[in-house]
Amino acid sequence: xxxxxxxxSGLPIYLQVRDRIVDAIADGTxxxxxxxxxxxxxxxxxxxxxxxxxxxxxLLRQEGLLRxxxxxxxxxxxxxxxxxxxxxFADGWDERLHTMLAEAVAQGMPRQEIVSRCxxxxxxLAESRSGHxxxxxxxxG
Amino acid sequence: xxxxxxxxSGLPIYLQVRDRIVDAIADGTxxxxxxxxxxxxxxxxxxxxxxxxxxxxxLLRQEGLLRxxxxxxxxxxxxxxxxxxxxxFADGWDERLHTMLAEAVAQGMPRQEIVSRCxxxxxxLAESRSGHxxxxxxxxG
DNA sequence: CTATTTGCTCTATAACTAATAGAACAATAG
DNA sequence: CTATTGTTCTATTAGTTATAGAGCAAATAG
Numbered sequence: 001x002x003x004x005x006x007x008x009s010g011l012p013i014y015l016q017v018r019d020r021i022v023d024a025i026a027d028g029t030x031x032x033x034x035x036x037x038x039x040x041x042x043x044x045x046x047x048x049x050x051x052x053x054x055x056x057x058x059l060l061r062q063e064g065l066l067r068x069x070x071x072x073x074x075x076x077x078x079x080x081x082x083x084x085x086x087x088x089f090a091d092g093w094d095e096r097l098h099t100m101l102a103e104a105v106a107q108g109m110p111r112q113e114i115v116s117r118c119x120x121x122x123x124x125l126a127e128s129r130s131g132h133x134x135x136x137x138x139x140x141g
Numbered sequence: 142x143x144x145x146x147x148x149x150s151g152l153p154i155y156l157q158v159r160d161r162i163v164d165a166i167a168d169g170t171x172x173x174x175x176x177x178x179x180x181x182x183x184x185x186x187x188x189x190x191x192x193x194x195x196x197x198x199x200l201l202r203q204e205g206l207l208r209x210x211x212x213x214x215x216x217x218x219x220x221x222x223x224x225x226x227x228x229x230f231a232d233g234w235d236e237r238l239h240t241m242l243a244e245a246v247a248q249g250m251p252r253q254e255i256v257s258r259c260x261x262x263x264x265x266l267a268e269s270r271s272g273h274x275x276x277x278x279x280x281x282g
Numbered sequence: 283c284t285a286t287t288t289g290c291t292c293t294a295t296a297a298c299t300a301a302t303a304g305a306a307c308a309a310t311a312g
Numbered sequence: 313c314t315a316t317t318g319t320t321c322t323a324t325t326a327g328t329t330a331t332a333g334a335g336c337a338a339a340t341a342g
Contacts, residue, residue, distance in 0.1 A: 117235060
């Protein structure tokens with residue numbers, strides 16, 4: 001089982017699928033060029049409709065993370081080492097981050113703890129990535 | 142005009158209203174004890190239905206940020222200086238933060254830049270707050 | 283070329299959410 | 313008591329989520 005979904009979570013299934021795949025790319029489980037299951041296979045695996053997976057894959061394609069080709073399937077298009085974000089990505093992301101951080105501040109979480117939690121999450125992703133990573137372009141230049 | 146909403150934003154109106162109020166609490170524009178407009182007034186002000194504001198206020202109440210009393214209206218229940226978050230707040234928040242950060246990592250944003258953007262946002266909130274702030278409990282103890 | 287695989291598109295339905303609308307209830311301040 | 317203000321109720325319209333099935337279209341395999 002590549003990933004799981006929680007039908008009681010409140011978050012739509014297709015967004016859960018998206019989030020899991022984004023996370024897998026961020027932590028190195030999936031790298032540029034990795035192949036994902038076909039929409040029909042993954043749908044059967046999770047016990048959901050393939051249109052739902054279709055929606056998740058399509059969203060990831062719009063975000064530039066997947067390349068979808070008939071007969072080939074879904075292939076990871078980019079990963080943390082594929083270079084900087086597309087111009088414009090930071091705009092919307094920063095705004096959402098602002099709301100997220102304001103929420104914690106309003107609830108009284110100390111600024112230091114907020115930064116610390118961010119760093120912990122980022123360190124965990126980087127740590128996991130260093131395990132999966134086979135360096136690119138550095139093995140016998 | 143206390144706040145504005147963007148009807149074309151995609152984000153539901155009641156969530157936009159919530160986000161603006163959370164932000165206003167985080168940046169010191171609103172403090173514990175501040176009174177908000179009545180649901181009917183704010184609705185008229187924004188040109189939306191009062192049930193929509195009701196939903197936003199109710200959500201903020203569930204989050205512990207507002208106290209709603211008939212005849213009195215909506216009063217800010219807590220602010221950044223009201224003490225640490227309720228136990229359990231960090232759980233769900235941390236999970237959402239994880240997804241948010243993973244997204245930026247997957248898109249290739251450098252770890253340093255991510256941390257830096259968090260700090261910039263937090264600094265801006267704190268800076269704005271220091272302007273609004275009249276110290277609590279330190280004026281002639 | 284044909285055949286298969288796999289993404290993609292179309293229609294359709296049920297359940298839920300968002301937003302509007304109007305009426306009325308309930309607590310609280312004056 | 314009266315006015316204010318949150319709260320609850322029903323209802324409607326529009327949009328989203330998830331399911332379902334049929335079939336189209338492109339890319340690979342033989």
